Amino acid sequence: MDSIATETAPLCEAELLGVVPYADALEMQAQRVALRADGGCADRLWLLEHPHVLTLGRNAHETHVLADRARLAALGVEIHECGRGGDVTYHGPGQLVAYPIVDLAPDRCDLHRYVRDLEQVLLRVLAAWGIRGHLVPGRTGVWVERPGAPPAKIAAIGVRVSRWITSHGIALNVRTDLRYFDLIVPCGLAGSAVTSMAELLPDPPTVAQVAERFAQEFGVVFARRVQFR
Amino acid sequence: MAKTDVIMPQMGESIAEGTITKWLKKPGDAVRRDEPLFEISTDKVDAEIPSPAAGVLAEIKVGEGQTVEVNTVVGIIAENAAEAAASAAAPATAPAPAAASPAATTAPAPAKPAAPQPARSPVAHTPAPAAAVAQAATTALRETATPAGHDAESVEELRRTRSTPLVRRIAKEEGVDISHIQGTGISGRVTKKDLLAHLEAGGPAVAPTLGAPVPAAAAPAPMPAGPVFRPGDNVVVEPMSLMRKRIAEHMVMSKRTSAHVHTIYEMDCSNIMSTRNQVQADFVRRHGQKLTITPFVVKAVVEALRAVPVVNASVDGDNIVYKKDINVGVAVALEWGLIVPVIHHADELSLVGINTRVADLANRARGKQLKPEEVQGGTFTVTNPGVFGSLFGTPIISQPQVAILGMGMIEKRVRVIENDAIVIKPMMYTCLSYDHRIIDGAVADQFMGSLKKTLETADFKALL
Numbered sequence: 001m002d003s004i005a006t007e008t009a010p011l012c013e014a015e016l017l018g019v020v021p022y023a024d025a026l027e028m029q030a031q032r033v034a035l036r037a038d039g040g041c042a043d044r045l046w047l048l049e050h051p052h053v054l055t056l057g058r059n060a061h062e063t064h065v066l067a068d069r070a071r072l073a074a075l076g077v078e079i080h081e082c083g084r085g086g087d088v089t090y091h092g093p094g095q096l097v098a099y100p101i102v103d104l105a106p107d108r109c110d111l112h113r114y115v116r117d118l119e120q121v122l123l124r125v126l127a128a129w130g131i132r133g134h135l136v137p138g139r140t141g142v143w144v145e146r147p148g149a150p151p152a153k154i155a156a157i158g159v160r161v162s163r164w165i166t167s168h169g170i171a172l173n174v175r176t177d178l179r180y181f182d183l184i185v186p187c188g189l190a191g192s193a194v195t196s197m198a199e200l201l202p203d204p205p206t207v208a209q210v211a212e213r214f215a216q217e218f219g220v221v222f223a224r225r226v227q228f229r
Numbered sequence: 230m231a232k233t234d235v236i237m238p239q240m241g242e243s244i245a246e247g248t249i250t251k252w253l254k255k256p257g258d259a260v261r262r263d264e265p266l267f268e269i270s271t272d273k274v275d276a277e278i279p280s281p282a283a284g285v286l287a288e289i290k291v292g293e294g295q296t297v298e299v300n301t302v303v304g305i306i307a308e309n310a311a312e313a314a315a316s317a318a319a320p321a322t323a324p325a326p327a328a329a330s331p332a333a334t335t336a337p338a339p340a341k342p343a344a345p346q347p348a349r350s351p352v353a354h355t356p357a358p359a360a361a362v363a364q365a366a367t368t369a370l371r372e373t374a375t376p377a378g379h380d381a382e383s384v385e386e387l388r389r390t391r392s393t394p395l396v397r398r399i400a401k402e403e404g405v406d407i408s409h410i411q412g413t414g415i416s417g418r419v420t421k422k423d424l425l426a427h428l429e430a431g432g433p434a435v436a437p438t439l440g441a442p443v444p445a446a447a448a449p450a451p452m453p454a455g456p457v458f459r460p461g462d463n464v465v466v467e468p469m470s471l472m473r474k475r476i477a478e479h480m481v482m483s484k485r486t487s488a489h490v491h492t493i494y495e496m497d498c499s500n501i502m503s504t505r506n507q508v509q510a511d512f513v514r515r516h517g518q519k520l521t522i523t524p525f526v527v528k529a530v531v532e533a534l535r536a537v538p539v540v541n542a543s544v545d546g547d548n549i550v551y552k553k554d555i556n557v558g559v560a561v562a563l564e565w566g567l568i569v570p571v572i573h574h575a576d577e578l579s580l581v582g583i584n585t586r587v588a589d590l591a592n593r594a595r596g597k598q599l600k601p602e603e604v605q606g607g608t609f610t611v612t613n614p615g616v617f618g619s620l621f622g623t624p625i626i627s628q629p630q631v632a633i634l635g636m637g638m639i640e641k642r643v644r645v646i647e648n649d650a651i652v653i654k655p656m657m658y659t660c661l662s663y664d665h666r667i668i669d670g671a672v673a674d675q676f677m678g679s680l681k682k683t684l685e686t687a688d689f690k691a692l693l
Contacts, residue, residue: 057275084275110241111274139514161240162265162277 010043012102012224014215016208017048022055022080022091025099029167032101036165043102045218045226047211050091052077054184057084057158067183077183084158084168088184094175094196096210100218105164108222115140115157117221118170122155124217125172125210131200142172144195152195172214174198174207232312233282235266235304237297240276248296249303250275254286260306267303284308292596472566483628487664491623494677497685498639498655501525504689512693516581524583526611526636526659527557528692529683531576534609537676539668541608543629549667558607558627559587561594562616568594569627571607580692615639621658631664632673634680 020028025048035041054065054077065072065079065088072079077092091097104114119135122142126133133142133154142155155172173196181194198204212228219226237247247269254260254267266280287307291297458464469477505520512520534541534555543550555576558569570590572583593599607627613636614622621637637658644654659680663673 110244111276112241112243114241115274160275160277163263163279 009219009223009225012043012045012100012219012222012226013229014045014047014218014226015229016211017046019051019093020048022050022053022078025050025097026080026082029099029101033162033165033167036101036103037163043100043224045215046099046101047214048097048099049093049095049207050097052092052180053090054079055084055089055091056081057089065184072183075180075183077180082168084160089156089158089171090180090184091171092176092180094173094177094198094207096172096174096207096214097169098172098211098214098218099169100166100222102166102222102224103164104161104166109164111161114161114166115159118157118159121214121217121221122157122170122172124221125213126154126197128213128217129197129201129205131197144200146195146200150193152193154195154197154200172197172210174210175204231284231308232287233284233306234302235281235306237269237291237299237301237303238278239299240269240274244299246296246298247276249291249293251293252289252304253277254280256286256289257310258286259310260284260286280306282306285310285312287312294592295596470565472568476566479628480625483625486628487626487631488666489623489626489662490665490670490673491660491662492670492673492677493621493658493660494681496657496659496681497644498522498657500685500687501689502639502655508690508693512581516585518584518588520580520584521587522636522639523559523587523611523613524580525684525689526634527559527572527575527583527587528580528689529680529687530557530609530611530634531555532683532687533676533679535576536679537672539672540632540663540676542631542667543608544631544664544667552608554606554608556606556608558604558610558630559590560610560612560624561591563595568599568604569607569610569612570594570599570603571605573606580689610634611636615657621660623660624662626662626664631667632676633662635660635662 025046028046032041032044036043052075054072056065056079067075067077069079100118104110108114108117119140119142123133123135126142126144131144131154133144134151136143136151140157141153143151144154145151155170157170158168160167173194175198176196178194178196178199196204197210215226215228218224237249240247249267250270251268253265260266260280260283262281262283263279265277266286268275268277270276284306285308286304288305289303290305291301291303297303458466501522505522505525509520512518538551539549541552541555543552554574556571556573557575558571560567560569570593572578572586572590575583578586590599590603593603607630609630610624610627610633612622612624612633614624615636615638618638622635624633624635626633637660639655639657641653642656644652644656646652659677661673661677663676
């Protein structure tokens with residue numbers, strides 16, 4: 001991978017983890033945040049997929065999970081509560097999940113800016129495959145227009161910051177089986193929907209390809225020297 | 230005293246406020262500098278905020294779920310435990326300096342003439358009376374948080390010995406035994422505010438918690454025959470909090486005043502539940518709060534009150550007083566009692582407006598931040614015992630109103646519909662308690678019929 005930022009930019013180690021159970025990822029993040037806060041490591045960008053899981057953010061309402069526990073179990077879908085912002089989210093195979101564990105101090109201490117920057121990274125990644133994403137005022141995440149259909153959400157953002165160390169992050173639908181989103185209240189009123197790169201492209205990329213591109217664009221937007229481990 | 234204010238931090242240029250989602254420390258807990266102290270939520274981002282100093286968390290000023298502007302003081306860190314205790318007792322002097330001194334130095338309150346509105350009393354304008362009443366009742370809560378090491382001392386002992394010298398002096402001057410006052414300080418210690426509230430309460434009975442002044446005719450309830458307990462009986466005697474006393478007086482007075490009759494209807498909630506579920510996610514995103522069932526019911530109540538005006542009325546001697554304003558009280562259960570904030574002009578609000586008002590009033594009721602006028606002027610009341618699992622309650626009318634609606638639990642029940650088909654529907658019993666002096670059974674059922682029709686068939690999406 002090309003080094004995008006200059007040699008003097010802070011290092012951010014990127015790592016492709018493959019499929020990681022949600023609980024393990026939570027534990028890894030907690031440890032890494034503590035280590036990063038103590039200055040014991042560089043910034044880290046984890047790129048992974050989760051097995052089927054519904055996660056409930058801090059503001060989540062259990063009623064937004066439409067399926068009961070028995071049905072979720074039958075489908076092999078776990079359910080987890082977690083300390084990020086936002087409501088109910090689905091993660092699963094074919095969806096790129098990126099967890100940046102980076103220190104926003106001293107020059108990026110602004111939560112809104114952080115979310116906007118993540119949105120910019122996502123827009124740049126989508127643009128690399130010719131998909132024009134856009135933002136919806138008042139909502140987080142990235143949306144795309146579809147011919148003859150209402151805009152659909154392609155990527156979600158839910159982040160947490162502890163002493164300006166970030167955790168959680170984004171989920172971008174690359175080849176996600178979108179039927180799993182039917183288990184939760186869709187993003188907004190009837191008509192609002194979710195989509196994936198595979199739904200929009202005749203020849204969609206793999207999650208790994210999108211992950212590499214994400215790391216690259218992350219380096220550009222966050223002025224980090226991204227190195228794959 | 231070395232104290233450090235904990236403030237709501239500025240977490241971004243365009244972020245003006247934050248919501249405290251969780252305190253990671255309790256008052257009295259030791260904290261290290263930079264140790265996570267509380268969590269906040271802004272938009273979709275959650276953040277953990279470190280302690281600005283080392284010491285002991287002396288006081289939490291902004292509770293969980295409350296949203297405050299950036300730079301608001303949300304808590305106080307004291308250098309050590311002793312200071313933390315002192316600072317917890319001190320706030321009484323801070324919010325009411327001007328008002329406190331006259332009450333402290335003049336004659337005790339019982340000498341005052343009977344005034345039905347607490348807002349006219351010298352101390353009440355600083356803390357809202359309902360809030361003061363509510364605060365006086367929090368002892369039981371605080372006691373559960375008694376720091377280890379104090380367990381051996383009785384609460385009475387603590388109140389007497391650990392109150393500040395100022396409080397003890399005022400108590401002595403006023404001839405009050407402070408061990409009988411419900412304290413709101415640490416471990417139930419009596420603060421100056423508690424003491425002044427107690428002196429104030431020596432005055433006439435008022436009913437701020439129920440939004441209606443108690444008529445002067447309301448005499449105390451007659452004592453039951455025979456003593457409730459004898460010396461040596463295995464009982465614990467605890468004085469009622471002010472709020473408890475007001476509720477007790479008002480309930481008995483209302484039962485004596487109105488001829489209570491109840492009518493119970495079962496409502497099919499499919500319409501409101503599906504509307505709510507469809508719009509919820511978008512509603513939360515747009516308004517930053519959840520849409521509850523209550524505003525749907527309030528909206529339907531407004532329609533029914535318009536259709537049957539005698540339910541939105543009062544009795545004045547031989548006259549029926551029809552209220553032109555529709556002010557709906559919504560009962561809020563508190564850990565220490567009950568309060569009924571009022572949605573004034575509910576008929577002029579949209580569903581969103583009602584939802585916002587209900588959430589705001591309930592929040593502030595729990596935070597003891599209600600203003601006196603916000604619990605007064607109700608013309609009808611809605612209460613929701615269903616949240617606790619009740620099928621339906623038969624509530625007591627809040628005087629001088631003439632009716633109150635109790636919502637039961639919404640649960641799926643099997644119904645037989647047209648063509649003898651069996652379906653599962655979310656159903657809710659609702660009970661109207663009405664004053665038969667002026668409302669006849671047929672009229673009450675007309676009201677309930679209107680309520681049912683609106684709940685089951687109205688296009689609430691159009692009313693958002």
